[in-house]
Amino acid sequence: MLRTTAAVIAGKAARVAARLRGGGSAMPGLVAERVDPAFLTHALGRVPGGVVVVSGTNGKTTTTKMLAAIVAAHGRRVFTNPTGSNFTRGVISSMLGEIPLSGRLDADVAVLELDEWHALQFAKVVTPTHALLLNVARDQLDRFAEIDTTAKLLASLAEQTRDGVVLNRDDSFVARIDGSLGEGVAVRWFGIDPVVADDLPPLHEADARFSDELAVPDAGADDGLLHPHDARSFSVHFGGDEVGPLELKQRGLAAMINATAATTMARMVLGSAFSARTALTALQAVTPPFGRGEVIDAGGQPLELVLVKNPAGFTVALGTYGAEPVATMVAINDDYADGQDVSWLYDVSFESLREKGVALTSGIRGYDMALRLSYDDVPVGGVELDLERALDRLLAEHPDEPRRIFCTYTAMMRLRRLLAARYGLANFGEEASA
Amino acid sequence: MSGQSSSHSSNEPSAADASGPAVGASKGLVNLVHLYPREMSIYGDLGNVRCLAGRIRRHGYDVRVWDHHPGSTLPDEPHLFMGGGGQDSGQGRVEEDLAAIADRLRGLATDGVPMLMICGMYQLFGNAFITVEGQELPGLGILDVTTRGNAKRMIGGLVVDTEWGQVVGFENHSGSTVLAPGQAPLGRVLAGNGNNGSDGTEGARTDNVVGCYLHGPALPANPPLADALIAAAAEHATGRPFEPGELDDTLADEARTRQIARLLKTAKAS
Numbered sequence: 039m040l041r042t043t044a045a046v047i048a049g050k051a052a053r054v055a056a057r058l059r060g061g062g063s064a065m066p067g068l069v070a071e072r073v074d075p076a077f078l079t080h081a082l083g084r085v086p087g088g089v090v091v092v093s094g095t096n097g098k099t100t101t102t103k104m105l106a107a108i109v110a111a112h113g114r115r116v117f118t119n120p121t122g123s124n125f126t127r128g129v130i131s132s133m134l135g136e137i138p139l140s141g142r143l144d145a146d147v148a149v150l151e152l153d154e155w156h157a158l159q160f161a162k163v164v165t166p167t168h169a170l171l172l173n174v175a176r177d178q179l180d181r182f183a184e185i186d187t188t189a190k191l192l193a194s195l196a197e198q199t200r201d202g203v204v205l206n207r208d209d210s211f212v213a214r215i216d217g218s219l220g221e222g223v224a225v226r227w228f229g230i231d232p233v234v235a236d237d238l239p240p241l242h243e244a245d246a247r248f249s250d251e252l253a254v255p256d257a258g259a260d261d262g263l264l265h266p267h268d269a270r271s272f273s274v275h276f277g278g279d280e281v282g283p284l285e286l287k288q289r290g291l292a293a294m295i296n297a298t299a300a301t302t303m304a305r306m307v308l309g310s311a312f313s314a315r316t317a318l319t320a321l322q323a324v325t326p327p328f329g330r331g332e333v334i335d336a337g338g339q340p341l342e343l344v345l346v347k348n349p350a351g352f353t354v355a356l357g358t359y360g361a362e363p364v365a366t367m368v369a370i371n372d373d374y375a376d377g378q379d380v381s382w383l384y385d386v387s388f389e390s391l392r393e394k395g396v397a398l399t400s401g402i403r404g405y406d407m408a409l410r411l412s413y414d415d416v417p418v419g420g421v422e423l424d425l426e427r428a429l430d431r432l433l434a435e436h437p438d439e440p441r442r443i444f445c446t447y448t449a450m451m452r453l454r455r456l457l458a459a460r461y462g463l464a465n466f467g468e469e470a471s472a
Numbered sequence: 473m474s475g476q477s478s479s480h481s482s483n484e485p486s487a488a489d490a491s492g493p494a495v496g497a498s499k500g501l502v503n504l505v506h507l508y509p510r511e512m513s514i515y516g517d518l519g520n521v522r523c524l525a526g527r528i529r530r531h532g533y534d535v536r537v538w539d540h541h542p543g544s545t546l547p548d549e550p551h552l553f554m555g556g557g558g559q560d561s562g563q564g565r566v567e568e569d570l571a572a573i574a575d576r577l578r579g580l581a582t583d584g585v586p587m588l589m590i591c592g593m594y595q596l597f598g599n600a601f602i603t604v605e606g607q608e609l610p611g612l613g614i615l616d617v618t619t620r621g622n623a624k625r626m627i628g629g630l631v632v633d634t635e636w637g638q639v640v641g642f643e644n645h646s647g648s649t650v651l652a653p654g655q656a657p658l659g660r661v662l663a664g665n666g667n668n669g670s671d672g673t674e675g676a677r678t679d680n681v682v683g684c685y686l687h688g689p690a691l692p693a694n695p696p697l698a699d700a701l702i703a704a705a706a707e708h709a710t711g712r713p714f715e716p717g718e719l720d721d722t723l724a725d726e727a728r729t730r731q732i733a734r735l736l737k738t739a740k741a742s
Contacts, residue, residue: 409692413523
């Protein structure tokens with residue numbers, strides 16, 4: 039206990055220091071973990087309503103935010119890591135703001151976004167009661183080497199989950215996990231209503247591991263199916279029950295699927311306490327997380343920041359945003375957090391940008407992006423590798439129209455900081471108060 | 473050039489086939505075959521097909537892209553082949569089909585048909601792949617190389633000095649490939665690991681067949697290599713010398729030279 043208290047104090051001190059420096063760091067978590075390696079076990083071990091882990095390649099941050107909002111709207115005290123800090127140290131860092139000196143988190147439910155690798159590291163010290171597994175796509179193959187490896191990581195996470203999992207019925211990498219669960223673990227599914235699925239673009243990677251077609255069971259009364267009504271409005275159907283129709287503040291099909299996943303898991307965690315009306319109200323109020331379709335008022339015109347990090351995500355983002363042509367910039371970095379291999383840009387079709395063109399490409403691999411666009415005959419207005427100069431140019435050359443920036447992770451972080459400084463936005467990691 | 477159009481129903485026109493402006497009168501039709509786009513094309517290998525198709529068109533030729541899946545029939549007159557890297561599971565899925573078309577591929581390679589095989593397909597074009605457990609999986613033997621499974625994975629930027637200048641890409645492989653005596657490499661490694669991380673060679677080349685570990689994808693950023701393959705394909709398709717168009721490669725040159733400079737700087741520093 040003494041050691042935990044010492045870890046809380048050391049971590050809180052490091053957190054104050056990190057925030058004075060500009061925040062958003064996993065360092066305070068590292069400090070606390072060094073002082074007390076059992077910190078996480080102690081803090082989360084007795085959260086009464088469960089520890090829910092959200093993992094998968096695309097949509098973790100958005101889905102986690104939606105799930106936490108729905109559960110909180112039902113009167114539960116929710117602990118979550120809201121900043122996309124999806125490594126275990128990031129989770130500890132987010133705890134340090136609200137944890138008492140006892141080191142035991144004062145919450146009813148924990149809803150945690152964890153990346154595929156760290157979800158497994160996390161499960162070694164805290165057994166998740168629930169896991170929501172979103173999808174498996176080619177992403178950061180320089181880190182995970184194979185898509186199959188990512189699928190295996192998620193399957194191991196599910197195997198270590200105690201009470202229940204929610205799986206994506208449309209993603210065969212995830213759907214096959216059904217076969218590898220522990221005894222007594224409940225399975226629920228989320229997905230797109232088969233009635234409308236044929237009208238939608240392919241959202242998932244081909245799973246080439248097996249020759250047989252995967253048969254997903256018919257949706258039961260506790261499985262959530264997305265039913266889009268138009269570009270903005272949709273419902274989630276559970277047997278005869280329905281959450282909707284509703285509109286999110288975040289646009290696009292990906293956000294609707296994330297809402298479907300979050301609602302299905304919320305229903306599982308809350309049981310009979312779940313209220314469709316409360317869930318609907320909560321979902322409608324959720325704002326997009328930083329940089330994920332976030333709209334910033336930049337000098338009287340909206341500027342949209344859209345995080346892209348793999349072919350599936352970029353394709354869905356173009357499907358969502360490409361139909362509304364605006365002044366567009368694409369910023370591609372290749373640091374570790376972005377994925378060092380930019381090959382994936384060639385697995386995305388950019389034809390939807392052809393008519394309006396792209397105003398600028400930027401980032402370390404700005405020329406590679408411009409080259410990629412040239413092969414889809416998309417006109418490019420210019421290449422400016424420096425992100426700040428590129429942002430200046432985009433704003434100066436397109437003052438009277440909406441602007442949109444597709445960007446990889448580190449490019450998004452840098453642009454978000456520049457925009458926060460210019461337009462008085464909340465800093466990264468301070469979203470709860472925004 | 474006729475007879476390739478609709479008779480092979482198992483072949484589908486590829487996404488890479490769809491777009492691009494026609495440039496004047498066609499100088500001829502080039503049939504480009506993408507081997508196993510589903511099983512053996514992660515890490516952006518589709519980009520090489522997009523690049524070849526786009527450049528062939530810009531050089532003034534027509535192009536038809538054939539996606540070859542396990543069980544489908546090869547076109548009657550293929551002029552250019554591209555094969556990419558897959559996962560171990562994907563490699564297992566194509567072995568049977570590859571055995572079925574092996575004689576045809578060997579004959580075409582001997583006739584000088586250009587082929588670019590990357591990573592997994594490069595390994596399958598060699599003599600054998602020997603797994604970590606010692607199991608020997610036979611290859612096509614078109615390139616005189618042997619690959620062994622390795623505990624260490626070789627991942628990162630790769631720069632190679634070739635007869636077409638410095639070529640840049642991204643390698644991501646656990647197989648370690650060794651050239652037989654007399655087998656020419658594609659080039660010498662300037663940064664990265666290449667074939668095996670120890671002998672300084674990268675890739676292999678026999679006639680117009682090139683195997684290598686260059687993802688990136690390799691061709692868009694390295695137009696001289698792309699055009700060498702296209703030239704051989706065009707000559708094969710038309711029976712006339714390659715008649716190149718005037719292409720603007722400014723963006724490719726900027727992307728390539730900047731990335732090479734970064735990687736060489738890191739290689740020197742370490």
